[in-house]
Amino acid sequence: MHNDNTRLTQEIIRASGVNPSKCMKCGKCSATCPAYDEMEYHPHQFVYMVESGDLEPLMNSKSLYKCLSCFACIDRCPRGVEPAKLVEAVRFAVIRQQGADHMTPDDVPAKLNEDIPQQAIVSAFRKYRK
Amino acid sequence: MQRIGVFVCWCGSNIAGTVDVHTVAEALKSEPGVVFSTDYQYMCSQAGQDIIKNAIKEHNLTGIVVCSCSPRMHEATFRKTAAAAGINPYMVEIANIREQCSWVHKDMQTGTEKAIILGKAAVAKVNLNTPLTPGESPVTKRALVIGGGIAGIQTALDIADAGFPVDIVETKPTIGGKMAQLDKTFPTLDCAACILTPKMVDVAQNENIRIFSYSEVQEIKGFVGNFDVTIKKRARFVKEEICTGCGACVEKCPMKKIPNEFNLGMDNRHAIYIPFAQAVPKVATIDPNACNMLKKGKCGICSKVCSAGAIDYTQKDEFISEKYGAIVVATGFNPISMEKFDEYAYSQSKDVITSLEFERLTNAAGPTAGKLLRPSDLKHPHTIVFVQCVGSRCAACAEKGKEYCSKICCMYTAKHAMLVRDKYPDTEVYVFYIDVRTPGKNFDEFYRRAVEEYGVKYVKGMVGKVTPEGDKLKVQASDLIANKQLHIDADLVVLAAAIEPDKSARPLATMLTASMDTNDFFTEAHPKLRPVESPTAGVFLSGACQGPKDIPETVSQASAAASKVIGLLVKDKLTGNPCVASPNELMCNGCSTCERVCPYGAITYEDKEFMMPDRSKAIRRVAQVNPAVCQGCGACTVACMSGAMDLRGFMGSQIIAEVDAICK
Numbered sequence: 001m002h003n004d005n006t007r008l009t010q011e012i013i014r015a016s017g018v019n020p021s022k023c024m025k026c027g028k029c030s031a032t033c034p035a036y037d038e039m040e041y042h043p044h045q046f047v048y049m050v051e052s053g054d055l056e057p058l059m060n061s062k063s064l065y066k067c068l069s070c071f072a073c074i075d076r077c078p079r080g081v082e083p084a085k086l087v088e089a090v091r092f093a094v095i096r097q098q099g100a101d102h103m104t105p106d107d108v109p110a111k112l113n114e115d116i117p118q119q120a121i122v123s124a125f126r127k128y129r130k
Numbered sequence: 131m132q133r134i135g136v137f138v139c140w141c142g143s144n145i146a147g148t149v150d151v152h153t154v155a156e157a158l159k160s161e162p163g164v165v166f167s168t169d170y171q172y173m174c175s176q177a178g179q180d181i182i183k184n185a186i187k188e189h190n191l192t193g194i195v196v197c198s199c200s201p202r203m204h205e206a207t208f209r210k211t212a213a214a215a216g217i218n219p220y221m222v223e224i225a226n227i228r229e230q231c232s233w234v235h236k237d238m239q240t241g242t243e244k245a246i247i248l249g250k251a252a253v254a255k256v257n258l259n260t261p262l263t264p265g266e267s268p269v270t271k272r273a274l275v276i277g278g279g280i281a282g283i284q285t286a287l288d289i290a291d292a293g294f295p296v297d298i299v300e301t302k303p304t305i306g307g308k309m310a311q312l313d314k315t316f317p318t319l320d321c322a323a324c325i326l327t328p329k330m331v332d333v334a335q336n337e338n339i340r341i342f343s344y345s346e347v348q349e350i351k352g353f354v355g356n357f358d359v360t361i362k363k364r365a366r367f368v369k370e371e372i373c374t375g376c377g378a379c380v381e382k383c384p385m386k387k388i389p390n391e392f393n394l395g396m397d398n399r400h401a402i403y404i405p406f407a408q409a410v411p412k413v414a415t416i417d418p419n420a421c422n423m424l425k426k427g428k429c430g431i432c433s434k435v436c437s438a439g440a441i442d443y444t445q446k447d448e449f450i451s452e453k454y455g456a457i458v459v460a461t462g463f464n465p466i467s468m469e470k471f472d473e474y475a476y477s478q479s480k481d482v483i484t485s486l487e488f489e490r491l492t493n494a495a496g497p498t499a500g501k502l503l504r505p506s507d508l509k510h511p512h513t514i515v516f517v518q519c520v521g522s523r524c525a526a527c528a529e530k531g532k533e534y535c536s537k538i539c540c541m542y543t544a545k546h547a548m549l550v551r552d553k554y555p556d557t558e559v560y561v562f563y564i565d566v567r568t569p570g571k572n573f574d575e576f577y578r579r580a581v582e583e584y585g586v587k588y589v590k591g592m593v594g595k596v597t598p599e600g601d602k603l604k605v606q607a608s609d610l611i612a613n614k615q616l617h618i619d620a621d622l623v624v625l626a627a628a629i630e631p632d633k634s635a636r637p638l639a640t641m642l643t644a645s646m647d648t649n650d651f652f653t654e655a656h657p658k659l660r661p662v663e664s665p666t667a668g669v670f671l672s673g674a675c676q677g678p679k680d681i682p683e684t685v686s687q688a689s690a691a692a693s694k695v696i697g698l699l700v701k702d703k704l705t706g707n708p709c710v711a712s713p714n715e716l717m718c719n720g721c722s723t724c725e726r727v728c729p730y731g732a733i734t735y736e737d738k739e740f741m742m743p744d745r746s747k748a749i750r751r752v753a754q755v756n757p758a759v760c761q762g763c764g765a766c767t768v769a770c771m772s773g774a775m776d777l778r779g780f781m782g783s784q785i786i787a788e789v790d791a792i793c794k
Contacts (some may be wrong), residue, residue: 013696022525024523025564025610026519026523026564026591026592027564027590027591027592027608027609027610028592028593028594028608029594030591030594030608030615031591031592031593031595031606031607031608031615032473032594032595032606033594033595033615036608037615041615042608042615044608044610047615062548074596076473076594077526078519078523078524078525078527078531079523079524079525079528080526080527081526088601126391129528
């Protein structure tokens with residue numbers, strides 16, 4: 001399967017620590033998922049889409065945010081694939097896309113406010129992939 | 131000084147194509163000890179062997195080097211040739227100039243140089259070779275079969291048919307094993323009991339077979355041809371030779387709420403019991419943990435009703451010592467525990483059962499007399515969900531499941547599903563599968579029949595969870611082909627539990643010094659070419675103790691193991707391998723390291739009297755090698771810290787001479 005997402009795929013695999021090729025396509029993750037009906041792409045498809053580098057539809061899908069991170073799939077996967085960790089890594093890949101920086105250092109002083117937790121500013125100030 | 135002959139083989143063009151054989155033969159002529167050197171097209175042919183024989187006679191050779199193929203191929207051939215010409219077969223060395231030289235090099239010059247070096251090393255070794263004579267040991271013409279399931283039964287029958295006495299040791303009160311618990315057998319659907327029980331009767335009636343039921347192996351000593359085994363015959367509190375198996379005691383026994391192991395606890399038995407009607411030996415056994423008389427000294431009803439007078443509350447465990455020439459391990463398998471698979475609610479609902487429990491539920495001799503009724507309320511289930519691969523192919527959860535495929539589940543699940551649809555067409559049957567694996571004669575046809583003719587609904591996907599709700603089991607599963615999550619209200623859920631070796635296998639392997647894999651399956655001597663032998667001489671493997679197997683495969687392996695045993699027992703004497711470890715007692719410091727590393731249990735320690743340098747006498751603890759048990763692996767020689775252990779035919783000095791010759 002040809003795609004140009006090799007680098008991104010590898011990054012997601014590295015960041016999540018998940019090896020999708022361990023998947024034996026039994027579908028127990030999808031069988032166990034409580035948010036299944038809310039999803040366009042289901043946990044087993046998730047794993048396969050990352051494995052085959054078919055990332056774009058996944059990154060554009062709301063399914064990413066339907067995962068409750070209940071980790072039932074991680075607990076029950078017979079091969080130790082840990083699909084929920086992949087979901088998390090793909091979410092980050094979406095959030096931290098290049099040029100998606102929310103603010104520059106110059107914006108910081110104006111935002112300082114006693115009501116805003118510092119963590120929020122730190123998060124918003126994150127570097128979004130060079 | 132040796133008089134060595136060198137024989138360089140062309141192997142057609144296999145060697146001669148990349149190695150200049152004349153140059154090799156010429157170069158080796160000037161090596162120390164070499165008095166004759168030649169080359170020939172096919173050294174292994176009759177003409178080639180004659181060249182060797184004639185040279186040995188003509189030049190009074192004391193040792194020979196054959197530069198040819200791997201010793202695995204023709205070492206035995208050339209040893210025979212040498213022996214026929216009157217020199218000790220262990221004075222032959224092979225320089226492997228084919229696999230290790232001509233086949234791996236393309237350049238004639240490099241190939242030739244290396245062939246000369248390999249030849250020099252072999253010559254250097256022969257210079258230090260000494261004639262070796264293999265020892266002999268007698269063979270006890272009796273076999274021991276550990277385990278009385280179908281594997282042990284078949285092995286014992288085959289050995290007995292060849293005229294050798296066989297003893298079967300079985301831990302349960304009856305032989306028969308797992309097969310006795312099954313209902314029908316795939317793919318022909320003949321009833322398990324109908325084909326098994328005649329064999330059990332054959333065993334009981336065979337003059338050459340003794341059955342030690344309700345017994346276990348306590349201790350194993352000795353080696354191939356000469357095992358000394360102690361068998362513990364547990365007290366069954368019934369005199370086996372008197373009991374007629376009439377069952378009067380069982381009927382009258384007041385303790386009748388004991389979970390029945392044979393029906394996997396789905397019904398009850400009495401404290402005195404006969405596991406099933408066709409049990410062999412058909413003798414009652416008293417369960418000491420349940421019997422009031424044995425626990426509190428009150429009752430004694432069975433003794434009163436027994437007209438044969440077979441009950442004996444004072445019976446003690448008995449220990450029997452016997453000698454055997456060969457031991458067959460046939461300890462079989464068990465389904466793994468389902469307790470840890472919380473998602474399937476096995477511990478929460480009686481209506482979630484394993485496939486073996488399902489066998490009992492459909493068996494005419496089972497707790498429901500063969501009617502398919504669910505255990506909780508004894509109602510007929512209308513929707514049944516079968517889940518395959520429960521605990522099999524489970525790499526993530528070593529504490530729960532097994533990484534391997536259990537092999538038999540696809541077929542028995544197809545059988546169960548088909549039989550349900552056949553007997554109860556109003557029942558909906560789902561089978562959830564990851565893959566359906568049906569390699570075997572008539573196996574795939576059988577599975578397809580379940581789908582096409584019997585309408586079993588096979589769904590590609592796994593069950594994620596089972597939740598008991600009211601009198602239903604809510605099954606949540608995935609259908610990967612429809613890309614849907616399914617919700618099924620089931621009445622009965624059947625789990626195809628992975629199988630594992632019987633728990634007795636590990637301690638038995640230790641007693642036998644037989645090797646096992648990480649899953650506690652016994653390891654075979656060679657995965658393809660010696661599949662029924664353990665690497666430990668005289669120990670053979672039969673059935674599922676070696677790996678998951680169905681009945682046809684088990685029976686084939688059982689007969690194969692029997693033929694290997696017969697091949698051993700027909701011999702009056704065993705010729706050993708003379709290339710065994712031998713300790714230099716004067717150098718041995720008695721540290722026991724070699725004893726610990728020996729995988730075959732060939733090394734023991736002995737206190738011996740030695741004359742010390744000051745002429746006084748002292749008792750020292752020194753290593754002794756039993757040459758009949760030693761396989762010549764050499765582990766002890768590298769482990770020995772004082773350099774006292776050497777391997778005959780591969781002495782440290784010989785190896786160093788080879789290395790020196792190569793490095794010169």
